[in-house]
Amino acid sequence: MGGVVTAFDVVDSLADRIVIDLSCNAMSEDHAQEITEALAALPGVDVRKVSDRTFLVHLGGKIEVSPKVSLRTRDDLSRAYTPGVARVCRAIAANPDDARRLTIKRNTVAVVTDGSAVLGLGNIGAAAALPVMEGKAALFKRFAGVDAWPVVLDTQDTEEIIRIVKAIAPAYGGINLEDIAAPRCFEIEARLREALDIPVFHDDQHGTAIVVLAALRNALRVVNRPLSECRVVVCGVGAAGSAIIRLMLPEQPKDVLAVDVAGIVHPDRPGLDPNLMWIAEHTNAERRSGKLADAMVGADVFIGVSAPNLLGEAELASMAPDPVVFALANPDPEVDPIIAQRYAAVVATGRSDYPNQINNVLAFPGVFRGLLDAQAGDITDEMQRAAAEAIARVVSEPNPSFIVPSVFDLSVATEVARAVRGAA
DSSP, X not given: OOOEEEEEEEEEEOXXXXXXXXXXXXXXXXXXXXXXXXXXTSTTOOOOOOOOHHHHHHTTOSOOOOOSSOOOSHHHHHHHSTTTHXXXXXXXXXXXXXXXXXXXXXXXXXXXXXXXXBXXXXXXXXXXXXXXXXXXXXXXHHXXXXXXXXXXXXXXXXXXXXXXXXXXXXXOSEEEEOSOOTTHHXXXXXXXXXXXXXXXXXXXXXXXXXXXXXXXXXXXXXXTOOGGGOEEEEEOOSHHHHHHHHHHGGGOOSEEEEEETTEEOOTTSTTOOHHHHHHHHHSOTTXXXXXXXXXXXXXXXXXXXXXXXXXXXXXXXXXXXXXXXXXXXXSSOSSOHHHHTTTOSEEEESOTTSSSBOOGGGTHHHHHHHHHHTTOSOOOHHHHHHHHHHXXXXXXXXXXXXXXXXXXXXXHHXXXXXXXXXXX
């Protein structure tokens, strides 16, 4: 059936039957099902149970709480808990700022979602979003030593989300908003930033924007072209696309064309929400209209954070010579990277099986490490651009297949944290 056997173990051997644990690699869920059905169809064979090692990794969850102090003796207990803990409580009541020094607030981030825009899966709800939030928390710890915890909210009401996050904020040194659909995510983040004295960071917006800006800086080094001479097309003007544009504009590109399902964004287009109106007023200097294909003509850079298979060879061929193409839709990009490489000098995707993976893990662990270390009360665009510059600097000599560092390069979070601390 094309499966690759990796282990074959006898679990039980009886007079009339033998029980075997058979492990194999399959290409997909469908392929695994085909293998299962073929085995079950064999005479005398009964398939008792099928397990998937990805699911096995998630059994019981991927994170846990582990005490940092010894609790072996009565003396240990009296200091960590009652009666000694009362003295610490009174100290914080007298000086609330001591919570950053004497509690988990010093190193803890809440990863908050309502499950309305999870990966490429859409609105799947709070419970189904939990595995992603657990994974995010594990990455925080692995790459930056930050203790993060999933907070999945069984509501998609803007006012209720804001109220809940404000209520739980005293326990955390930062809030990482995750997988909340646009345009609600803009209002939620803006109002929480105004209300709280800790940083609020919507990773789908700003984490993506930081890594894209870092990658773009190195890609333009490869083609030896300054951003000031580049016309940039951003396809997809939701959370990520809007943040990319807002973070990039102070770098003064020659022009930016934002494109969504209704075409090129311009001020005269009807039905623009507040976010799109801001985009329209700050981009598209020539007031172009039309579809994505019209925007691509003569473009130096394409950044896609939208949907699969939107570009063909004709659109790529219409771009300026040696263009840069970032096709970041996941899991299927806006254009087949193999086709894009025929026309573009540099190609990046959001996938790990192609060169130049644009992955938010390059940004958010180091960003929050720096914010927590600085005891910052907010995060600014200057801090985000400093983070992007730090990521770009880790790659000393970029080339077409290497414009961003590996997600496993442990120096990235350290350099990002240092840059954010300095900016803070």
